[in-house]
Amino acid sequence: MGLTVLMADANTAAKEPEVTPGLAANSIGFVDAVSIGLNATSPAYSLAACLGPIVLLVGVAAPGVLLASFVPMLLIASAFLFLNRVDPDCGTTFSWVTRAMGPWFGWMGGWAIAMTGVLVVGSLADVGVRFTLLMFGLDDLASNDVFVMGLAVVLILVMTWICVVGTELSGRIQTVFTLIQVVALLIFIGVALYKGVSGQGLPGAVTLSLDWLNPFAQGTAALTAGLLLGVFAYWGWESAVNLNEETTDSSSTPGRAAILSTVILLVTYLGTAIAVLMLVGPTFLADNADQEEMVFALIADEALTGFGWIVLLAVAMSAIASTQTTIIPASRTALSMARRTAIPAYFGQVSTKHRTPAVSTWWVAIIAIVWYVGVRFISENALFDSLTALSLLIAFYYALTGFACAIYYRKLLTKSVKGFVLIGVGPVFGGILLVWLLVMSVISMSNPANSYGGISWFGLGPPLVIGIFLFALGAIFMIIMRVANTPFWKERPTVVDPALVPASDGGTAS
Amino acid sequence: MTLAVGYDGGDSAQGALAVAISLAKDLGETLLIVCGVAPAGNVGEEYTATEDALVEAFAPMVSEAVVRAQDAGVDAEAILVDADPVGALETVMEERKPRMLVVGYGSSGRIRAALFGAVAPKMVDRSDVPVLVVP
Numbered sequence: 001m002g003l004t005v006l007m008a009d010a011n012t013a014a015k016e017p018e019v020t021p022g023l024a025a026n027s028i029g030f031v032d033a034v035s036i037g038l039n040a041t042s043p044a045y046s047l048a049a050c051l052g053p054i055v056l057l058v059g060v061a062a063p064g065v066l067l068a069s070f071v072p073m074l075l076i077a078s079a080f081l082f083l084n085r086v087d088p089d090c091g092t093t094f095s096w097v098t099r100a101m102g103p104w105f106g107w108m109g110g111w112a113i114a115m116t117g118v119l120v121v122g123s124l125a126d127v128g129v130r131f132t133l134l135m136f137g138l139d140d141l142a143s144n145d146v147f148v149m150g151l152a153v154v155l156i157l158v159m160t161w162i163c164v165v166g167t168e169l170s171g172r173i174q175t176v177f178t179l180i181q182v183v184a185l186l187i188f189i190g191v192a193l194y195k196g197v198s199g200q201g202l203p204g205a206v207t208l209s210l211d212w213l214n215p216f217a218q219g220t221a222a223l224t225a226g227l228l229l230g231v232f233a234y235w236g237w238e239s240a241v242n243l244n245e246e247t248t249d250s251s252s253t254p255g256r257a258a259i260l261s262t263v264i265l266l267v268t269y270l271g272t273a274i275a276v277l278m279l280v281g282p283t284f285l286a287d288n289a290d291q292e293e294m295v296f297a298l299i300a301d302e303a304l305t306g307f308g309w310i311v312l313l314a315v316a317m318s319a320i321a322s323t324q325t326t327i328i329p330a331s332r333t334a335l336s337m338a339r340r341t342a343i344p345a346y347f348g349q350v351s352t353k354h355r356t357p358a359v360s361t362w363w364v365a366i367i368a369i370v371w372y373v374g375v376r377f378i379s380e381n382a383l384f385d386s387l388t389a390l391s392l393l394i395a396f397y398y399a400l401t402g403f404a405c406a407i408y409y410r411k412l413l414t415k416s417v418k419g420f421v422l423i424g425v426g427p428v429f430g431g432i433l434l435v436w437l438l439v440m441s442v443i444s445m446s447n448p449a450n451s452y453g454g455i456s457w458f459g460l461g462p463p464l465v466i467g468i469f470l471f472a473l474g475a476i477f478m479i480i481m482r483v484a485n486t487p488f489w490k491e492r493p494t495v496v497d498p499a500l501v502p503a504s505d506g507g508t509a510s
Numbered sequence: 511m512t513l514a515v516g517y518d519g520g521d522s523a524q525g526a527l528a529v530a531i532s533l534a535k536d537l538g539e540t541l542l543i544v545c546g547v548a549p550a551g552n553v554g555e556e557y558t559a560t561e562d563a564l565v566e567a568f569a570p571m572v573s574e575a576v577v578r579a580q581d582a583g584v585d586a587e588a589i590l591v592d593a594d595p596v597g598a599l600e601t602v603m604e605e606r607k608p609r610m611l612v613v614g615y616g617s618s619g620r621i622r623a624a625l626f627g628a629v630a631p632k633m634v635d636r637s638d639v640p641v642l643v644v645p
Contacts, residue, residue, distance in 0.1 A: 092556065166550025332549075332556035339559055350563045352519055352571065355550045355594070357560055 033257035034264070035178040040236035040325055043268050044181045044311070044318035048127055050233045051273060052285055052295035053384050057222040057229070059282045060206055063273040064215035065223065069230025070266065072437070073237055075430025076398045079405035080238040082423045086408075086500045093397050093404075094333055094342075100408035102493045103342070105400060107481070110337045111474040112397040116235075116390050117330025118364050119470075121323055122372025123386055125152040125159070128319035134297045135312040142294070149376055153369055159323040160365035163331070166354040177317050182264060184314035189271040192303040196278025206281045212274065224440040228391040231434070233269065235394050236325070237262075279303055327364050334360035341486035343477075379462055381455070388463035392441065393470065395434040402431030408496050412507060419505040442467075514542040514608035516599050516629060519571035522614030526644040527575055530612040533642075534584045541586040542606060543575050546598030548591075565590060595629045600636060612642045 055062045083096045093113045098106025129151045133142035141147050196208075215223065276285075280299055288295050300311035335357040338348030351358035375382045405427040406413065413424040445461035457465045482489055501507020515530035517523045527543070534541040545568050549560035572588040579586030589606075591598035599611060613630050630643045 095556070095559075329556065332560050335563060336556040336559035339563060348563055350560070350567050352564070352567050355546070355548065355564055357549075357563065 030257055032172075032175050034261045035175040037237055037239055037258065037261040038182065038264060039174050039178045039321070040239040041234060041265060042181075042236065042318045042322040042325075043265060044185060044314040045124065045127055045322055046233040046235075047185070047269065047272050048131070048296040048315045048319075049123060049383065049387060050229045051276060052288075053387070054226050054229050054233075055273070055276065055282055055285045058215075058226040060209070060212050060277055061215055061223075062212070062226070062277065063270045064211075064213045065226040066230050066233065066269045066273055067213060067266070068215040069227050070234055072398070072430045072433040073231065073234040075426045075433070076402050077238040078422050079402045079427035079430070082409065082427075082505075083401070083405050086496050092329070092333065093401050094336055096408065097400050097404045098340070098342075098491055099494055100404035101400075103489050103491050104478075105404075106491075107337075107342050107478050107488075108471075108474060109397050109400045109404075110333055110342065111478070112393045112400075114330050114333045114337070114364075115470055115474070116393045116397070117326045117333070118367045119371055119386060119390055119393075120326055121156055121159075121364070121368035122152065122375070123383055124319045124323050124326065125155045126372065126383070128152075128316050128323070129155055130294060131297060131312045131316035131319065134294075135309045135316060145376065149373060152372065155320070156323070156365055156369055156372070159320070160327060160361060163324060163327045164351070164354060164356055164358050164361050166351075166356045174321065177321050181314045181318050182268060184310045185268045185272060187307075188300060188303055188311050189268070189275045192275035192279040192299075193271075195303060196275065206277055208274065208278060212277065213270075224437055224444055225388065227437055228388060228395060228441050231395055231398070231437070232387055232391040234265070237265065275303070327361060330364050331357045331361040334363065340491070341488040342481060344481075375466075381462070385462040385466060388441075388445075389466035389470065392438060392463070392467040395438045395441075399431040399434035399438070402427035402429075402434070407493075409501075411495050412498060412501060412505065415507075416505060423505065511609040512540040512542055512606065513537070513610050513612060514544050514599065514602050514606065515612040516595055516614070516633075517543045517545050517572060517575055518595065519568070519575075520614070522616045522644075524614075526612050526614035527578070529642070529644045531579050531582045531584055531586075533610075533612065534579070534586075535582055539584075539609065541579050541584050542602060542608060543572055543579070543586060543588040544598050544602045545572050545588065545590050546593050546595040548593050548597070550594070561592065596632045596636070599629070599633055603638060608639060610640045610642060611637055612644065615643050615645050 051062070054065055058065050080092075094106055094110030097109040126148060129148050130142045133139075133148070215227070276299055280302060284299075285295055288298060296315065297308070297312055301308035304310060334343065334347045335350070337343045338345055338360070347360045347363065348357070349359040350356065371386075375386055379385045406424045409419070409423045413420050442464060445464035447461070455462055460468075496507075498507040513530055513534050515523075515526055517527055530541055533539075547561055547564045547568055549557060549564060568590060572590065576586045576588050589598075589602055591601050593601055599613070602608065603611065611633055613633055615630050616628050630641070634641050634643070
């Protein structure tokens with residue numbers, strides 16, 4: 001713990017507090033390090049939310065699409081790793097992009113990252129409530145939209161209150177939750193594969209083929225939509241590589257932990273996708289498409305018969321626990337923007353009683369509830385439309401982070417091969433992949449025939465309308481702040497300080 | 511030797527500060543006013559910005575506390591620690607070896623204390639030196 005001596009007597013009290021660099025915060029061991037990346041990705045929730053729509057879009061190519069989506073994620077994670085190294089836990093996309101590319105890009109990046117956090121909360125609460133009800137066998141209540149919506153709003157308020165008062169599940173409990181999720185998914189995969197192989201699958205089940213791992217096997221406009229949802233499924237994984245020196249044995253633990261958590265994530269995602277195809281097949285999903293996230297619950301019951309509740313429990317736990325890992329970063333990004341005068345100072349207020357950014361945290365809840373209830377009322381495929389729109393925002397700010405990394409490090413890129421590949425080419429290529437995905441998805445979504453239910457809003461697919469609405473809202477807010485001409489707009493792009501970068505990556509640090 | 515008091519500007523901490531000041535005066539000790547400024551929540555993102563905001567919010571409170579002690583004739587020093595309140599007191603205990611800790615019991619009640627943890631019982635549990643809990 002760092003010790004900061006503020007003032008020796010009242011005469012110096014008015015001075016700006018001197019902050020001496022602190023030692024590493026809570027040291028964490030190998031198992032905890034593995035679980036952090038998994039916990040932030042929330043595999044059980046991600047699968048419950050995304051797997052149905054992905055299979056519906058690309059059929060048996062679902063495992064391949066999930067595999068392919070990981071490529072840009074991996075490249076962007078490299079950008080997070082290197083940006084975090086020169087700006088340790090100071091911030092994320094908002095701080096970095098502002099520093100590398102100036103206030104305009106930084107503002108939109110911050111807006112996107114805060115909005116994604118805000119908008120996913122409703123989906124998390126919805127899934128958490130439905131799967132909890134299903135777990136207790138209350139299937140009728142779980143399919144009663146109004147009842148679920150009411151409970152989900154209560155859940156959002158409770159979880160926000162928990163974030164405001166600053167209590168938090170300890171790292172140990174989060175690790176246990178994560179392990180339960182992974183074990184439940186592995187049991188599901190094992191049983192479903194066994195049933196599939198031994199011919200106990202449903203009539204529509206398909207036989208395993210290597211083609212499943214080829215994302216282009218189905219080669220349609222649906223592919224980009226599938227890949228975009230795949231990016232959503234891995235969203236948060238970058239925290240697995242952001243551990244740095246916080247771990248107990250910093251020379252090898254973070255690297256090994258990141259590799260293991262990646263392997264676990266890929267095995268559970270691909271395994272679950274393959275198991276679902278072998279057990280029930282794509283037709284079952286198409287027939288039950290109107291059930292949205294509930295499809296996963298049906299499949300879990302199909303696979304584990306009397307023990308389906310294990311998977312339901314994992315999904316419910318994953319969704320509810322994730323509200324914290326989503327609300328806290330979203331509120332802190334808002335606070336960070338407020339402190340740099342990018343948004344009104346009002347949002348930067350903190351509670352000294354609870355040591356949390358109380359004002360921005362409550363605003364996260366308010367916007368999340370308005371969004372969740374609104375989308376449920378106006379959209380027939382609310383979950384799918386929201387997640388796809390969210391994925392557009394995620395792809396946007398991930399791409400921005402990838403470019404920011406290379407731009408910020410540009411003076412050091414040619415100093416080492418490793419640096420050139422991992423800091424320059426990799427993140428930029430990841431960014432280009434995501435921009436390509438973004439453009440292809442926008443083109444595809446501008447034709448409503450390609451949307452989930454063939455529904456059209458203003459002649460466009462609903463997720464695209466939602467995405468445009470969110471960007472436009474951000475742009476209006478940004479221009480208002482620009483007109484207010486706050487000091488934030490005088491910030492100018494800089495480059496990384498070579499003294500912060502190890503010599504092996506082209507810097508001058510020893 | 512010195513006394514250390516946990517202080518966050520709240521009602522309970524005000525009581526603890528008043529007791530600590532009068533005790534330090536009677537014993538002729540100096541006073542360390544300790545405040546934990548780490549943001550609640552261990553998620554790393556935008557951590558520093560949140561902590562800076564907290565330091566700015568706490569700084570005037572602890573300065574005012576130092577002035578109160580000095581007005582009472584006690585030599586006082588404020589310390590902000592990058593930790594939660596319990597961690598802040600533990601750090602000061604190790605690095606400054608105070609003779610005694612003074613903490614407020616808190617006004618949050620038993621249920622909230624059980625759910626969210628309370629500073630006083632934790633310090634009684636962990637401290638190497640006597641802990642004076644002010645009700």
